[in-house]
Amino acid sequence: MALAIDALRHGWAIRVDEAFTLLPAETGFAPGAHAGRMLISAARAVTLKLANQREAAVPEAPVLIRAAEPFDLAAARAIADPALDLVFPMKGPFAADHIVDLDAARAAMELARLAGILPAFLVDSAAAEEEAQSVAATDLAAWKDTGRLAIASRAHLPIAATEQAEIVAFRSRDDMREHVALVIGEQDGDRAPLVRLHSECLTGDILGSLKCDCGPQLDAALRAMADEAAQGGWGVLLYLRQEGRGIGLVNKLRAYRLQDQGFDTVDANNRLGLPTEARDFPVAARMLELLGVHAIRLMTNNPAKVAALEEVGVTVVERVPHQLPSNPHNARYLDTKRDRTGHLL
Known part of the structure; x- marks a missing residue:
């Protein structure tokens, strides 16, 4: 667990339950990294008007999205970071894929929060496969x-x-x-x-x-x-x-910036894709x-x-x-x- 959190902070990929290899959108730096899919949080999906793309039976589930073209890290950051919403206002259209392992997807969102980064990932990027740090969703409960x-x-x-x-x-x-x-x-x-x-x-x-x-x-x-x-x-x-009700210092300051734009505390956290209370x-x-x-x-x-x-x-x-x-x-x-x-x- 500690190694997986450290990997995300440094921009390295993690592999969760052998279900996904995930490269963090915010910190990732693998040369030429691109992927056909992205994993984002339920809260960020609402901001991007993708609420109807979530797993119907699990409304708070993360969302696995794909677009007409593969996502590179620049495109992934534009989707993940609300500070870039005005710079890149047009996003999509996106389609949603079924998430086979919801526990692994939820664990990835929680790992991002614990690492203090935005909860968004490139999924199964070939550039990230080799060095990925393996972690199991059950490791999170033990941690x-x-x-x-x-x-x-x-x-x-x-x-x-x-x-x-x-x-x-x-x-x-x-x-x-x-x-x-x-x-x-x-x-x-x-x-x-x-x-x-x-x-x-x-x-x-x-x-x-x-x-x-x-x-x-x-x-x-x-x-x-x-x-x-x-x-x-x-x-x-x-x-x-x-710090920041569990979202970390950097994300709290991001929420402050959104508050300066007129959003309240709850909406600011949700635009970041993060929970109001963690x-x-x-x-x-x-x-x-x-x-x-x-x-x-x-x-x-x-x-x-x-x-x-x-x-x-x-x-x-x-x-x-x-x-x-x-x-x-x-x-x-x-x-x-x-x-x-x-x-x-």
Whole structure:
């Protein structure tokens, strides 16, 4: 799995379940690469008006397309990247082929997301066959097995909100992402801690972006946990390496560019061919388990996050609202969270 993700980031081909040899449209560089077919995500197919080409019985399935002429990498990138939609407005006509191995096709889309690239591939390009990295769809499930996640290290870490904090680092064998937790206050197994799941946001947490509310939410959560500790309670901040709700930094910035053109967060992600929500909540559940935490008071405005955690065995005894004032740059973002993704704002 790790080799397949690395291959896609470097522009090398992968072979999934012996069903397809796939060369990534975005990063691929094989000289003279061309193919009669392309594999694209269901979301990107909708943007390209190809929704009716999807597998009828499986509406969220990827789409395998062909055109009158073979696709080279330049044509494939024009189909994959919404930033090129205005440069190449005329696409198609395309026909769709039946996908024999849907599990392999879905695995390819997920591998692209994990690699942080656009989910589009040249299929069975002769130029890519020889060096392809083989991977099985079942490898993906094994790679996502949270049982592989373990505590790698921990240390006392005084922070601005409180000097009484411990940082705990978590590592999985094949996953290069290292998640961390901050345990604030004295851990008390008889008392449910105040917990915040915070997915990393470079632009908001570090650079102070006003386009989202991530930085202020992080700071406010730490202050709330420090106050909780001062009153005899405790808190846990899970800092998850899931930039852009799981689509990665580069794709998040691509979504920002589309937002500048007038699309909201949901539509921007879908035009990229990516899901609106791709965060891995079982990882958060495993982190809590390793910390010995099974019941929590969750700081969130998102009922779906409560449901996702309860689905994987975490008892949420209370949802604690975590709403902060908007600003002119993130007001529409917050409205979209309320109106389209069910946040209680």
